[in-house]
Amino acid sequence: MESALDIASWILLSVGGVFVFIGGLGVLRMPDLFTRMHAASITDSMGPPLIIGGIMLQSGASLPTVKLLAILIFLMLTSPTASNALASAALLAEQNIEPGTDEDGDEADREPGT
Amino acid sequence: MTEIFSAFLLTLLVITAMAVVKSRNLFVAVMLTGIFSLLIAINFFLLDAADVALTEAAVGAGVATVFFLSALALTSEEERSRSAYRTIGIAVFITITIVLGYATLGMPSYGDPEAPVHVHVAPWYMEKTPEYIDIPNVVTAVLGSFRGYDTLGEVFVVFTAGIGVLFILGVRPPSKTRGAAPVASDEAGLRHYLIPKVVVRLFIPFVLLFGLYVQFHGEYSPGGGFQAGAIIAASIILYALLEGEERAMQVIPRRVLNGLIAGGALLYGAVGLAGIVAGGSFLDYSVLGSDPVKGQQMGLLVIEAGVGITVTGVLVSIFHAFAARERV
Numbered sequence: 001m002e003s004a005l006d007i008a009s010w011i012l013l014s015v016g017g018v019f020v021f022i023g024g025l026g027v028l029r030m031p032d033l034f035t036r037m038h039a040a041s042i043t044d045s046m047g048p049p050l051i052i053g054g055i056m057l058q059s060g061a062s063l064p065t066v067k068l069l070a071i072l073i074f075l076m077l078t079s080p081t082a083s084n085a086l087a088s089a090a091l092l093a094e095q096n097i098e099p100g101t102d103e104d105g106d107e108a109d110r111e112p113g114t
Numbered sequence: 115m116t117e118i119f120s121a122f123l124l125t126l127l128v129i130t131a132m133a134v135v136k137s138r139n140l141f142v143a144v145m146l147t148g149i150f151s152l153l154i155a156i157n158f159f160l161l162d163a164a165d166v167a168l169t170e171a172a173v174g175a176g177v178a179t180v181f182f183l184s185a186l187a188l189t190s191e192e193e194r195s196r197s198a199y200r201t202i203g204i205a206v207f208i209t210i211t212i213v214l215g216y217a218t219l220g221m222p223s224y225g226d227p228e229a230p231v232h233v234h235v236a237p238w239y240m241e242k243t244p245e246y247i248d249i250p251n252v253v254t255a256v257l258g259s260f261r262g263y264d265t266l267g268e269v270f271v272v273f274t275a276g277i278g279v280l281f282i283l284g285v286r287p288p289s290k291t292r293g294a295a296p297v298a299s300d301e302a303g304l305r306h307y308l309i310p311k312v313v314v315r316l317f318i319p320f321v322l323l324f325g326l327y328v329q330f331h332g333e334y335s336p337g338g339g340f341q342a343g344a345i346i347a348a349s350i351i352l353y354a355l356l357e358g359e360e361r362a363m364q365v366i367p368r369r370v371l372n373g374l375i376a377g378g379a380l381l382y383g384a385v386g387l388a389g390i391v392a393g394g395s396f397l398d399y400s401v402l403g404s405d406p407v408k409g410q411q412m413g414l415l416v417i418e419a420g421v422g423i424t425v426t427g428v429l430v431s432i433f434h435a436f437a438a439r440e441r442v
Contacts, residue, residue, distance in 0.1 A: 074317075081313040088307070 011055035020041065028063030038082060039106050044079035082093055119223075120160055122141045127153050138193050144182040151175035152383030164336035168328070172344035174370055177429055184436035199227040246400075247410040249333040257338065258414040262397040265417070266382055268340075269424050271377045271433025275415045276428030283435040307356070314356050321349035329422045333411065350426070351433050359437050382417050387412070 003089020019042055050073045059065045130150045137143045151174030158167035207377040222229035257265050329342030354362030387398040394401035399413025 014323070063311075077313055081310050084309045085307075 005057050009054040012050045012054035012057065016047050016054060018066075019046035019050065023047065034087065037087060037090075041083055042079075044075075044083065048075040048079070116160055120157065125158070127157070127370070129280055139191060140186055140189075140193055140196075141183075142190050144179060144186060144194075145184065148179040150337070165251075165257075165338065168336050168341045169344070172341050172348070176274070176348050177351070180348070181432060181436065184433060192410070215219050217409055240251045246407065247414070249411065249414070250409045251335065252335055253336070254332050254338055254414060254418070258417055259399060259410055261419065262386070264397075265421065266386065266397065269379050269421055270381050272428050273375060274425055275346055276375050276424075276431055279432045283432075283439060308338050311356050313353055322346060325349060329418065330415070333414060335380050339421025339423075340425055342418075343422040344429060346422070347426045347429035347433075350430050354433065354437070359434065360430055362436070364374055366430065368434075371427050371434070374423050374427030375431060378420045378422070378427065381420035381423065385413055385416050385420070 021044075023039055023041075023043030026042065027036050030036040036114050042102060052068050052075075054067050056065050059068065127150065130146055130153060134143050134150065152161055155167045155170040155175065158164075158170060164314055177334065209371045226232075237251055239260060241254050243249065243252045247255045247259055249255055274383055325342045325345035328337035328345055329339060331341070332338035350362065351367065353365070385399070385402075389398045392401040397413075399410045400406035402410055403409030403412045
């Protein structure tokens with residue numbers, strides 16, 4: 001039982017780490033802000049549940065697990081919000097979209113009002 | 115393993131510091147300062163200084179970044195280039211580097227059990243805290259009771275800093291303030307803030323609750339008045355950012371803020387005086403309760419509340435003082 005939990009938590013932590021790594025790589029390699037945010041959102045959405053889930057398996061049924069759950073809920077609600085605020089700010093500041101990275105290459109997509 | 119992680123973090127710290135100096139864009143510099151604070155907070159935590167780490171994360175990475183950003187809103191985003199005094203600067207830098215490098219030779223090596231910090235008063239604190247005060251968090255005991263004078267001094271430093279900032283930046287009389295905050299009046303932009311608004315409205319009560327937990331659980335877990343004050347102030351500042359200055363001012367008017375700034379420090383001092391009245395010495399809490407240990411715990415609880423109140427008042431006031439100024 002103990003070792004099964006350990007293996008499960010090890011898998012969760014490693015997979016979470018891989019997702020965070022991919023996210024970081026994307027932030028470095030993507031051409032413009034919006035595609036970079038897309039990469040960063042992998043870190044936001046896949047990283048915390050897997051990594052915190054892995055730690056929760058280690059801490060077992062105790063108060064720290066409840067605290068970790070609270071942190072997880074907090075992160076799951078705040079990081080998409082932060083992404084949204086960032087994207088809105090970028091849209092309002094009329095950040096350039098790298099050619100060829102938006103769906104149809106339409107200029108109108110950049111306007112904040114549309 | 116911890117050593118490797120520490121070395122990695124310290125390397126990142128140096129890189130971040132150099133990036134802050136190199137960056138010409140002040141906005142980038144502010145963000146990097148926040149990252150610097152977070153990194154050093156993790157470092158403190160690795161050194162088992164959880165209370166200091168919490169303070170650094172709450173104040174350095176949280177509130178200070180907001181202050182920098184509000185200062186930035188008043189000025190331009192690019193640093194003005196300056197070439198004068200460069201040789202003097204380099205000379206000062208080299209001298210300080212040599213002096214500090216020489217000083218590190220006299221320091222005890224990392225983790226040395228014979229280091230002065232481990233053999234001087236620390237063992238006494240560790241040994242006597244369960245007997246005199248009977249709380250698990252020795253840091254709170256040292257900060258509030260054994261070293262109560264120092265902390266009283268710190269509270270007055272925070273108090274004086276708050277008063278100083280208010281004097282320099284000035285407090286705009288309410289009649290002169292602009293109508294609504296730019297966020298609220300900008301109808302076109304409002305839509306873009308809808309999601310943050312909804313989520314943050316949901317979270318502010320929980321942030322406040324967490325602040326109170328850090329405040330009143332400080333005897334048992336990392337935390338205390340300074341950290342709690344920063345967290346509570348952060349939640350009020352969040353409210354002000356979302357709903358506009360006016361609304362935040364309606365919730366906590368200026369005179370209440372002034373009362374908080376002075377009241378917290380007064381409360382701390384009053385506990386000290388109460389010790390004298392009850393027959394002890396200044397800031398001796400043992401005489402406040404039915405038995406010395408109860409009295410110590412009671413005294414700690416009240417002075418921590420005083421610290422929290424002053425810190426909250428000062429931080430929120432500084433934020434309002436920045437926000438009330440027009441861009442120059």
